[in-house]
Amino acid sequence: MTAFGKLIRTTAFRLTLVYLFLFGLFAASLVAYFAWTTRKLITDQITTTVDAEIAEINDIYGRRGLRGVVFTLENRALRPGANLYLVTTPAGQAVAGNVGALAPGVMSKNGWSETFYRRLDDQERSDHRALVRVTELSSGFRLLVGRDLEERRRLNKVVRSAAQWSVLIVVVLGLGGGVFAARRVLRRIDAMTGTTQRIMAGDLSGRLPVGRSGDELDRLAENLNAMLERIEALMSGMKEVSDNIAHDLKTPLTRLRNRAEEALARAANESDYRVALERTIEESDGLIRTFNALLMIARAEAGYASGDMTDFDAAEIARDIHELYEPLAEDNALTLQVEALAAPVRGNRELISQALANLVENAIKYGKPQPAADADVPAATGTVQIEARRDGDQVLLSVTDHGIGIPEGDRKHAIERFVRLEASRTLPGSGLGLSLASAVARLHGGELRLADADPGLRATLAIPARTGEGQASATTLEPAPA
16 A cells, blocks of 8 residues: 555544535635625615615605706716616606616516616626616606615625635645644554564564653553553563473472382382372372462453452451461461451452462461570560451451561562572472462452561551441450460
């Protein structure tokens, strides 16, 4: 397609043509109204003047008779100007005036009419046009008084000429402006098209150009760039997950295969085979939990679970998690407590429960108090605190422990998939607990906050609260029995 073909096919150029047509129609209507108003004004002035003269001549006729009328018209006919006068006998013979010829039938009917005429002193013998009024005197003589319409014709000519030039100027300027606007828009669209082609070719780092005008194209480019950044982040995350799966799941799969080979090679009786199968099942359950966690993170990040939103009280989840994990905390010599205020939210109950459970599992796993460096300083208590409350327009679900904690510089890295910090390498786990909690928080329009509990870690799910609900004041404190 040629450059001109692309130009005339642009929306900007077509809109310019539409606006040009509408503006031209408006301008033509305005000029027509002006011409009609001017014509009417001139016609009203003529009729007013002619009516006044006829009234005056009728008065002269009443006082001085036909002789006075003839004398008056002869004098007025000698004056320069566009006024027309004629008196004829009942038979149609001219008696006095400055009209040499009229269109047939004009003098035979009373009233107003437009007619062609020729003056007595007209040397060119050309016809002119006039607006005249014919009346009948009491003696049967007929009187014509009128005015030449040359002034009106010249004004109409001026208006038509101005209208023609105006239309020409509007068309030229409109087309020029349309071409300029269309070329400007076309350059920006071509730049965007080039960027999208590079992106489709695989270069996800490309971004649409954004100007400084802040118009709709700039706003569109900004939104598309934000979308591209999100897509690039998701693609990078997918690549990272694939690499992590290949790296982190290779070890348990290899261990699973080696145990099976060892059982086949060394098992001497049914008991040995049973032990090998139990270890295989245990290792397989760990792999299934890992894949389930990955699937849940993927669903949360893709928003697939956003359709299962219900209204519920997050404090109930906190109490249920406390009841579920209280025996596990006791087995690890920890006290699990819950402090729950009414915290109404709208969200996916299953995902929020799973996220809070992951935080509690991490707290129990890593929350054993560390011995104080100074012997005079008492060691922190072995307590894990679950808290649910509303804070303004957010609901906060927090889990606090007094264990090894996470250094501030590693907290952002800790929520990535399969990331296990150096201090936790020796403990069992897949490194997906904080990733899932963070993904669930983002699904609900919130965030996962990691803070220092001095000592230990405070992990908080901050989720938007359900609107129209008040904050309860009752507190439930349930420590595990010693």
